Amino acid sequence: MNRRTLLSTIGAGVVAVSGCLDNRTAGTTTPLQPGDIDFPDGPKERPExxxxxxxxxxxxxxxxxxxRYVYNSLWIDEHxxxxxxxxxxxxxxxxxxxxxxxxxxxxAESQENPTATIAHADWxxxxxxxxxxxxTTQRLEAKNRDPVS
Structure with missing residues:
Protein backbone atom coordinates (compact mmCIF):
# COMPACT_ATOMS: atom_id res chain seq x y z
CA MET A 1 0.00 0.00 0.00
CA ASN A 2 1.48 3.34 -0.95
CA ARG A 3 1.78 6.22 1.48
CA ARG A 4 -1.07 8.26 -0.05
CA THR A 5 -3.54 5.32 0.18
CA LEU A 6 -2.48 4.61 3.76
CA LEU A 7 -2.95 8.24 4.82
CA SER A 8 -6.36 8.40 3.10
CA THR A 9 -7.49 5.24 4.85
CA ILE A 10 -6.31 6.44 8.26
CA GLY A 11 -7.90 9.87 7.68
CA ALA A 12 -11.28 8.30 6.78
CA GLY A 13 -11.15 6.17 9.91
CA VAL A 14 -10.41 9.18 12.12
CA VAL A 15 -13.31 11.14 10.60
CA ALA A 16 -15.69 8.21 11.08
CA VAL A 17 -14.66 7.69 14.70
CA SER A 18 -14.80 11.40 15.52
CA GLY A 19 -18.29 11.56 14.02
CA CYS A 20 -19.42 8.74 16.30
CA LEU A 21 -17.88 10.43 19.30
CA ASP A 22 -19.50 13.75 18.42
CA ASN A 23 -22.95 12.11 18.20
CA ARG A 24 -22.45 10.32 21.49
CA THR A 25 -21.29 13.41 23.35
CA ALA A 26 -23.90 15.68 21.79
CA GLY A 27 -26.63 13.68 23.54
CA THR A 28 -28.43 12.61 20.40
CA THR A 29 -30.97 9.88 21.04
CA THR A 30 -32.64 7.23 19.00
CA PRO A 31 -36.40 7.78 19.15
CA LEU A 32 -38.75 4.86 19.67
CA GLN A 33 -39.81 3.27 16.41
CA PRO A 34 -43.39 4.30 15.51
CA GLY A 35 -45.94 1.63 16.23
CA ASP A 36 -48.57 0.28 18.52
CA ILE A 37 -49.47 -2.84 20.46
CA ASP A 38 -51.66 -5.61 19.05
CA PHE A 39 -54.82 -5.18 21.09
CA PRO A 40 -57.04 -8.18 21.97
CA ASP A 41 -60.62 -8.31 20.68
CA GLY A 42 -63.33 -7.59 23.21
CA PRO A 43 -65.77 -4.96 24.39
CA LYS A 44 -63.14 -2.42 25.49
CA GLU A 45 -61.57 -0.08 22.92
CA ARG A 46 -57.89 0.81 22.83
CA PRO A 47 -57.45 4.15 24.65
CA GLU A 48 -56.17 7.16 22.76
CA ARG A 68 -58.57 -2.73 28.92
CA TYR A 69 -55.97 -5.13 27.55
CA VAL A 70 -56.45 -7.53 30.49
CA TYR A 71 -60.25 -7.09 30.42
CA ASN A 72 -60.44 -8.05 26.74
CA SER A 73 -58.00 -10.94 27.28
CA LEU A 74 -60.29 -12.41 29.97
CA TRP A 75 -63.62 -11.62 28.31
CA ILE A 76 -65.42 -14.62 26.80
CA ASP A 77 -68.84 -13.29 25.78
CA GLU A 78 -71.68 -11.03 26.92
CA HIS A 79 -72.32 -13.36 29.88
CA ALA A 108 -63.45 -13.72 34.73
CA GLU A 109 -66.44 -15.99 35.15
CA SER A 110 -69.02 -16.74 32.52
CA GLN A 111 -72.33 -18.48 33.07
CA GLU A 112 -75.02 -18.31 30.43
CA ASN A 113 -77.76 -19.82 32.58
CA PRO A 114 -78.04 -21.26 36.11
CA THR A 115 -77.65 -24.88 34.94
CA ALA A 116 -74.61 -24.23 32.73
CA THR A 117 -71.03 -24.94 33.71
CA ILE A 118 -69.19 -21.86 34.94
CA ALA A 119 -66.15 -20.94 32.88
CA HIS A 120 -63.43 -19.34 34.97
CA ALA A 121 -60.19 -17.62 33.92
CA ASP A 122 -57.50 -16.04 36.08
CA TRP A 123 -55.08 -13.26 35.27
CA THR A 136 -45.34 5.04 19.91
CA THR A 137 -46.61 2.69 22.59
CA GLN A 138 -44.58 -0.40 23.42
CA ARG A 139 -45.59 -3.08 25.95
CA LEU A 140 -42.75 -5.25 27.25
CA GLU A 141 -42.57 -7.94 29.89
CA ALA A 142 -41.35 -6.80 33.30
CA LYS A 143 -40.45 -8.57 36.50
CA ASN A 144 -43.71 -9.22 38.35
CA ARG A 145 -44.40 -6.97 41.30
CA ASP A 146 -46.39 -7.60 44.47
CA PRO A 147 -50.05 -8.51 43.93
CA VAL A 148 -52.55 -5.72 43.46
CA SER A 149 -54.71 -5.37 46.56
Missing part, protein backbone atom coordinates in the same frame (compact mmCIF):
# COMPACT_ATOMS: atom_id res chain seq x y z
CA UNK A 49 -52.47 7.91 23.15
CA UNK A 50 -51.99 10.95 25.40
CA UNK A 51 -51.29 14.33 23.94
CA UNK A 52 -49.31 16.02 25.23
CA UNK A 53 -47.18 13.25 26.67
CA UNK A 54 -46.38 14.03 30.32
CA UNK A 55 -45.85 12.07 33.51
CA UNK A 56 -49.51 12.45 34.54
CA UNK A 57 -51.03 11.71 31.13
CA UNK A 58 -48.78 8.66 30.68
CA UNK A 59 -49.71 7.39 34.15
CA UNK A 60 -53.43 7.54 33.30
CA UNK A 61 -52.93 6.16 29.79
CA UNK A 62 -50.89 3.07 30.72
CA UNK A 63 -53.25 2.16 33.56
CA UNK A 64 -56.27 2.47 31.26
CA UNK A 65 -54.48 0.63 28.43
CA UNK A 66 -53.40 -2.32 30.59
CA UNK A 67 -56.81 -2.53 32.30
CA UNK A 80 -68.83 -12.79 31.27
CA UNK A 81 -68.23 -11.10 34.59
CA UNK A 82 -64.72 -9.59 34.43
CA UNK A 83 -62.95 -8.18 37.49
CA UNK A 84 -59.61 -6.42 36.94
CA UNK A 85 -57.54 -4.30 39.32
CA UNK A 86 -54.47 -2.41 38.13
CA UNK A 87 -51.93 -0.01 39.56
CA UNK A 88 -49.04 2.00 38.13
CA UNK A 89 -45.81 1.11 39.92
CA UNK A 90 -43.59 3.78 38.36
CA UNK A 91 -43.36 6.42 35.64
CA UNK A 92 -39.97 7.76 34.60
CA UNK A 93 -39.04 10.29 31.96
CA UNK A 94 -36.58 9.12 29.31
CA UNK A 95 -34.93 10.99 26.44
CA UNK A 96 -37.47 9.52 23.99
CA UNK A 97 -40.62 9.84 26.20
CA UNK A 98 -41.76 7.98 29.32
CA UNK A 99 -41.36 4.49 30.68
CA UNK A 100 -43.95 3.12 33.11
CA UNK A 101 -44.53 -0.19 34.89
CA UNK A 102 -48.12 -1.36 35.38
CA UNK A 103 -49.28 -4.36 37.43
CA UNK A 104 -52.71 -6.00 37.11
CA UNK A 105 -54.58 -8.91 38.64
CA UNK A 106 -57.98 -10.18 37.57
CA UNK A 107 -60.38 -12.97 36.79
CA UNK A 124 -52.52 -13.83 37.97
CA UNK A 125 -50.47 -10.80 38.97
CA UNK A 126 -48.52 -9.66 35.92
CA UNK A 127 -46.41 -6.57 35.34
CA UNK A 128 -45.59 -4.88 32.03
CA UNK A 129 -43.22 -2.09 31.10
CA UNK A 130 -44.70 0.50 28.76
CA UNK A 131 -42.67 2.88 26.64
CA UNK A 132 -44.71 5.84 25.47
CA UNK A 133 -43.76 8.70 23.17
CA UNK A 134 -45.76 11.03 20.94
CA UNK A 135 -46.18 8.36 18.24
Missing amino acids: RPSPVSENTVREYVKRHEY TDVIVDCRVDSVEQRQWGYEAVVTCTGY FTQSYRYRVSEN
